[in-house]
Amino acid sequence: MKELVIVSGKGGTGKTSISAALACLAPQKVLADCDVDAANFHLVSGATIRETHTFTAGFEPHIDEAACSHCGKCTSLCRFGAINSGIITAPLNCEGCGVCAFNCPEHAIAMKEKQAGHWFISHTRFGSLIHAELGLSVENSGKLVSKVRQEAKKMAATEHLPLIITDGPPGIGCPAIAALSGATLALAVVEPSVSGMHDLGRLADLADHFRLPLAICINKSTLHQENTNQMITWCLSKGLPVFGQIPYSDTFRTAAQSGQTVLEMPHSDVKKELTILWQNIASHLRLPSQTSTLDLLLQKLNIFR
Amino acid sequence: MLISIASGKGGTGKTTLALLLAAAHSQVTLLDCDVEEPNCHLFLQPQWQAAGQDITVMVPHIDSDRCTGCGACSAVCLFSAIAISGNSAILFDELCHSCGGCLLACQQAAISEEQKTIGTLTAGTAAAHPGIYLLKGTLKVGTPSAVPLIKQMKQTGLQLAGDILIDCPPGTSCSMVTAVKDSDFCILVTEPTPFGRHDLELALNITRLLRLPTGVVLNKSDGAAGDESIETFCASRQVPILAKIPHSLAFARQYAAGCIPGEFQSIAASIWQQLKAERSAGT
Ligand code: SF4
Numbered sequence: 001m002k003e004l005v006i007v008s009g010k011g012g013t014g015k016t017s018i019s020a021a022l023a024c025l026a027p028q029k030v031l032a033d034c035d036v037d038a039a040n041f042h043l044v045s046g047a048t049i050r051e052t053h054t055f056t057a058g059f060e061p062h063i064d065e066a067a068c069s070h071c072g073k074c075t076s077l078c079r080f081g082a083i084n085s086g087i088i089t090a091p092l093n094c095e096g097c098g099v100c101a102f103n104c105p106e107h108a109i110a111m112k113e114k115q116a117g118h119w120f121i122s123h124t125r126f127g128s129l130i131h132a133e134l135g136l137s138v139e140n141s142g143k144l145v146s147k148v149r150q151e152a153k154k155m156a157a158t159e160h161l162p163l164i165i166t167d168g169p170p171g172i173g174c175p176a177i178a179a180l181s182g183a184t185l186a187l188a189v190v191e192p193s194v195s196g197m198h199d200l201g202r203l204a205d206l207a208d209h210f211r212l213p214l215a216i217c218i219n220k221s222t223l224h225q226e227n228t229n230q231m232i233t234w235c236l237s238k239g240l241p242v243f244g245q246i247p248y249s250d251t252f253r254t255a256a257q258s259g260q261t262v263l264e265m266p267h268s269d270v271k272k273e274l275t276i277l278w279q280n281i282a283s284h285l286r287l288p289s290q291t292s293t294l295d296l297l298l299q300k301l302n303i304f305r
Numbered sequence: 306m307l308i309s310i311a312s313g314k315g316g317t318g319k320t321t322l323a324l325l326l327a328a329a330h331s332q333v334t335l336l337d338c339d340v341e342e343p344n345c346h347l348f349l350q351p352q353w354q355a356a357g358q359d360i361t362v363m364v365p366h367i368d369s370d371r372c373t374g375c376g377a378c379s380a381v382c383l384f385s386a387i388a389i390s391g392n393s394a395i396l397f398d399e400l401c402h403s404c405g406g407c408l409l410a411c412q413q414a415a416i417s418e419e420q421k422t423i424g425t426l427t428a429g430t431a432a433a434h435p436g437i438y439l440l441k442g443t444l445k446v447g448t449p450s451a452v453p454l455i456k457q458m459k460q461t462g463l464q465l466a467g468d469i470l471i472d473c474p475p476g477t478s479c480s481m482v483t484a485v486k487d488s489d490f491c492i493l494v495t496e497p498t499p500f501g502r503h504d505l506e507l508a509l510n511i512t513r514l515l516r517l518p519t520g521v522v523l524n525k526s527d528g529a530a531g532d533e534s535i536e537t538f539c540a541s542r543q544v545p546i547l548a549k550i551p552h553s554l555a556f557a558r559q560y561a562a563g564c565i566p567g568e569f570q571s572i573a574a575s576i577w578q579q580l581k582a583e584r585s586a587g588t
Pocket residue numbers: 063067068069070071072073074075084085086103104105106107108109
């Protein structure tokens with residue numbers, strides 16, 4: 001089973017749009033949305049939720065008011081200023097460390113597991129999707145990302161599907177690390193801008209750190225051809241393959257507005273470049289690059305052009 | 306006045322708006338709190354002042370001579386940052402939240418605390434826009450939590466006089482909350498797509514929770530159906546739309562080249578006016 005994770009140094013580079021296009025092209029796969037902070041894949045793929053599960057992670061203090069003697073020990077020991085003599089005054093500051101609970105002379109505080117979000121199995125136009133929603137202001141997005149990946153693997157195994165396509169989280173922090181560790185291939189979607197070059201450098205460092213194969217897709221490549229060329233030279237010098245160059249296209253915007261992938265739009269002007277991208281990925285992963293029979297049929301019927 | 310600029314998600318134009326607002330002000334401090342990927346400096350090209358300041362957190366240091374391997378520290382660590390191997394404790398410092406719980410639990414006085422660097426803070430005046438003083442935080446690659454770094458950046462920034470703009474990290478997680486917390490006004494940037502609306506709703510839930518006065522800037526607006534759905538949504542949640550920034554390919558090209566285009570300066574000026582009016586109404 002192969003796992004392709006699509007990442008970006010930063011949000012807004014077109015990661016979800018490109019993931020959705022790849023979901024449209026790949027014949028047999030499970031989809032996973034690991035951007036648990038701001039999951040969007042379900043919006044573009046027409047998801048209907050089949051299963052909802054609660055995700056618990058971390059702890060929170062529960063205080064027995066009757067037992068508390070208001071001695072103030074918890075106040076002085078809490079390093080995050082979250083508690084005042086047995087009353088949680090700033091819940092958003094609480095790290096759930098349990099220092100208050102373990103050191104309360106009256107044993108008035110119990111640490112209980114915290115509900116940190118939900119994860120879902122959904123049906124979409126492109127197959128099954130595992131996605132999640134993190135509770136507001138909750139940490140542990142890394143753990144939820146791992147949960148989504150674990151469930152996607154389970155599904156791929158039971159349904160005998162050779163590939164998982166994961167829309168990864170932006171950035172290089174704990175959710176990105178959780179999404180990338182142990183994946184078969186990371187595809188970075190980047191823009192040819194000064195900030196895009198900078199972000200790619202940090203992402204390449206991260207992939208290097210985890211010894212993970214990284215391939216590049218330059219999105220909006222025609223926005224600044226000079227930067228695109230420079231980026232390609234840089235990638236070559238680092239031994240990073242450039243699997244695709246997608247020209248700037250307004251179709252991405254109109255597609256996003258209508259909740260479709262760019263390949264489902266009439267007169268899609270980036271179909272050729274996206275197909276090349278997919279073929280490069282498929283041959284790297286040694287997957288059959290053939291698109292689904294339905295897609296071939298639509299192509300023959302000339303519906304896309 | 307402390308103004309935070311946030312969005313449910315990256316790529317909606319948060320940094321762009323922060324830069325536009327900074328460039329339209331005569332004297333302002335800009336805090337780049339998007340510490341995983343700070344980008345503001347690429348546009349401002351500041352002359353950095355002196356060497357960057359290391360930002361540190363306290364992590365336990367275990368004295369293996371004193372440690373008996375009793376396991377009391379690992380039992381109280383709810384983040385699994387301490388494991389017992391043989392008869393001594395080992396720390397996995399990436400998991401540590403610096404709560405000090407293990408320190409209190411160890412009866413052998415085998416644990417002390419030491420500093421660990423999680424990132425750097427650099428500051429400087431922008432070369433092209435001398436009115437802008439930039440504070441940039443950079444998280445060390447491989448550090449999982451940005452929260453302590455953002456907290457310390459804000460502490461440093463708040464000691465400075467005048468208006469402060471904060472370019473927040475994307476999302477609605479703890480780093481975003483740390484960055485927007487305590488601001489006088491929070492601007493949420495969004496786009497007229499179903500994604501934009503969905504992420505705006507998540508971000509609004511946070512600013513509601515924190516009771517922050519909030520307004521929306523609609524970026525890449527095109528006067529079409531998408532715009533209306535954001536407008537209807539904002540009206541239903543009683544959040545004002547401060548400005549609409551039209552979609553412009555010319556702007557995107559200049560921005561890609563690393564410039565702050567002058568194209569929307571009047572829009573930025575009108576946002577400042579509304580913020581000042583909000584402040585005088587609030588006090
Ligand atoms: S330490 Fe325990 S008894 Fe003392 S104030 Fe806190 S909760 Fe109450």
